Amino acid sequence: MATQETVPKAGGESAAGARGWTLAVVCIATFMLMLDLTVVNVALPDMRVSLDADFADLQWVLDSYALTLAAFLLTGGSIADRLGRKRVFNAGFVVFTLASLWCGLSQSILQLNLARGLQGVGAAVLFAVGPALIGHEFRGKDRGKAFGIFGGVVGLAIAFGPLIGGALTDALSWRWIFLVNVPIGVLALAVGALRIRESRNPSGHPVDWPGLVVFSSALGLLVTGFLRGHAEGWDSAPIVSMFTGSGVLLVLFVVIERRRGPAAMLDLSLFRIPTFNGMSAATLLWNATVLSAIFLQIGYLQNVLGFSPLETGVRFLPMTLTLFVVAGVTGLLTARVSPRLLAVVSGTLMAVGLGLVTLVRDDSEWTVLLPSMLVAGVGMGIYQPLRAALSVGMVEPEKAGMSSGIAETFQQVGVALGIAVFGAIFQSRAADSFAASPAAGELGDKAGEFGDAVATGAVGEMAGALPPETAGMVTEAAHSAFVDGLQDVLIASAAVTAVGAVIALLCIRSRDLHESARGDHTLDLDAELRELPELGLSPHVKD
Template structure:
């Protein structure tokens, strides 16, 4: 449900734009509000789960998620929908952060690798099947059902969670770090919001500069509070001394930024330029779906058989290759020109998901799994929000400029800028249809060319980001940095030994007291 709600909305955006009279910025908010809600609460949710109980916080998040999904389905306008998506993201943050921690608590060693392989496969399926499911619901029913379907499914999942999951928490946990919660969430919210609004308000505007400056100050305050609190802090700063933790965090952010924004733009191309319906668009992304599923299943087995550095590095290499192959698209291409890109992306994303989820908790002690998973998921969701905002802004700017510079664009004079922005938002065909017949055909061709050329330019940038992620993975992910429980299952034996030592110490203390 969580990953579907990141991708399922994409194919319904044209219908939302029509029914809610939304602008391009409104549509970005529908996507980004969910990612923003996720990002600002992930670390907090993971830290709270370690203290209050992972099952308890997980199920609370499920209730919030289901109720917010109902609100999304009943939204009367784009602003209400975006607000409901933000709340949905808060509930989703509890589930995103705690899911890997619950798996990590139940499994050790090789069994953990297999479990995360299944987990990664499901994540991969949901990312890839999102467009297909969204298309089916949008075409056969209404776009509102992409949210309303979460209600019965969510209730069923909540019942399963209550009956089948076991409670776990950190027995040494301190009270909730409220200062850390407020400072980190506020700093992250301002950072992501600055990226989201930067293009619309101007990167050098007082509002955007103020957001980034305030975010930096709040992050600094958060650092000093966490350093002062030590073991009572919501984030153990010692994690940042772990080379592998830093490596996988950076790779996760870069991968999310590159892949999710690329999928958003490619789906927009198939729908708005090639003119396929939501359902037909989903069908044409099945090659990516199937490749991703098979790759995730393979990665689950490889997680315990080869160095994580190699697996993650090759995964990001395939992602970069897939994004680079999107440059085969031009204004007159059929949808099949995207097939090489789909296969590369599907292979890379499928190989990446299982080890990413596993590594996010493998760098910490099992008692801190929620906190470690929360910060790992934070990097992913910040990558999604910033990637969609940054690459969306770049795409909009390039498509608009390319159209304005075209011969057809110059014929429109002062109206070229507005027309170009409509092209970037996917409304080029509709805008051209409203023009005189003698001009409409040339405008339509110029719009298709600007959209395709803008897409390939952004895909090159995304591929470069993914390639950087591959280099970081090869250089900074090391087996020796992982906790022993992620390697051999020795953590449980250590725990038993520790319990025996505590018992012996207690007996000795009792004997000394008796003598006294």
């Protein structure tokens, strides 16, 4: 086992002081990163008008960030273990801050999406290294408390993301949802450079460039295929080629990683740990469903019910504040309650919450979403700190960066694929529903164009050129088609989320945690039926 090398901060900073500063800076970085996952949603309609974007362009605003984030997470964590976590973390902060400035100054949708891709590279480093920095500084119950605070900050960012995005967009411009990162990033970078202690794995290997290139290319082809499938045709040669190429590259990636052995960016031995497999699969599925569901629900509030960005953000507070409170409480429980129990409860509540969106009807008020928001918010609040704690808890401390990077990779791959897959399903279902309406018959050859515009909410603007009676009929049909698509996608999302909960039940267990991360799991599903631990259901027995 490699020896963990720690270089104390000059000036005799106490260990306790360094821990506090590390947690503070990581939380600031995480707040910014999570904010950029949620703050953008409410500004998408304004971006569409300002930059003349279509639905696929708007998906790329989210997916270009999530895609590069996912592609560079593994490398970010591995490089940090080898070159020094503080050094790499600060470099990621510089990239993220400069990319945020570019996003805010972009003059076209192409520029914005390229800038978002670069922003994702910086975010990948911060996402991967942040939990590893916490995991290195804290142990035992203190680690549980630290991740409780960390989870609370994640919840806070999600809680106020739509509200902050709405306020900035309404008061200033959508550009300020990115520009606000610049002064905060500069301040946090200065504090981190002065106060965070360095740590690294001195036996690290060179960067796995072949693995990085092949893995990134595979993800790019996969997500692009889903994003362009509706427009090009799912059985068209380009789309089939993208999916085939992605599959081949993923197989090649596994071959490369096996041959590189200890130098690989992905430690394939982790896949022999049931908890790692279970949490990775659940993380991918839950992020694919929940984040894409929020994306579509925000579209419903703005495009169907006509709320402004700020009004939309206010109406999402029930979900996000619930998430914030529950995440803080859950973080304190991660050292005492079975991770399997927390994961199963989390996934079940998220599935139920997504299923409750089926209560929405064509004439519903926004409050019909409240049951879904509250139930899903509790589930998400339980999941966030649990995922962060498990990501660094299954390996020895010197591999924390790599492990955290893998965990975040599954999370961001889920986000990218979810928005692409469920966005494509939604767009297709909404367009088909509109095409089947009487209003489509009134439009003749223009029906297809109007149907494709349902997903972006642009039908109201297009209907302005129609006679008043026809315009009203078309707008009503577009709203109905949007609701049809939303319900179909959320039913599918709930089913996929439930599958994730079953996987968590069968795979996650406390015994897989590294000794430095084990707590006193007084409520532990793994303790009974030792001969069948994958089916253990007994509480109150120590593992």
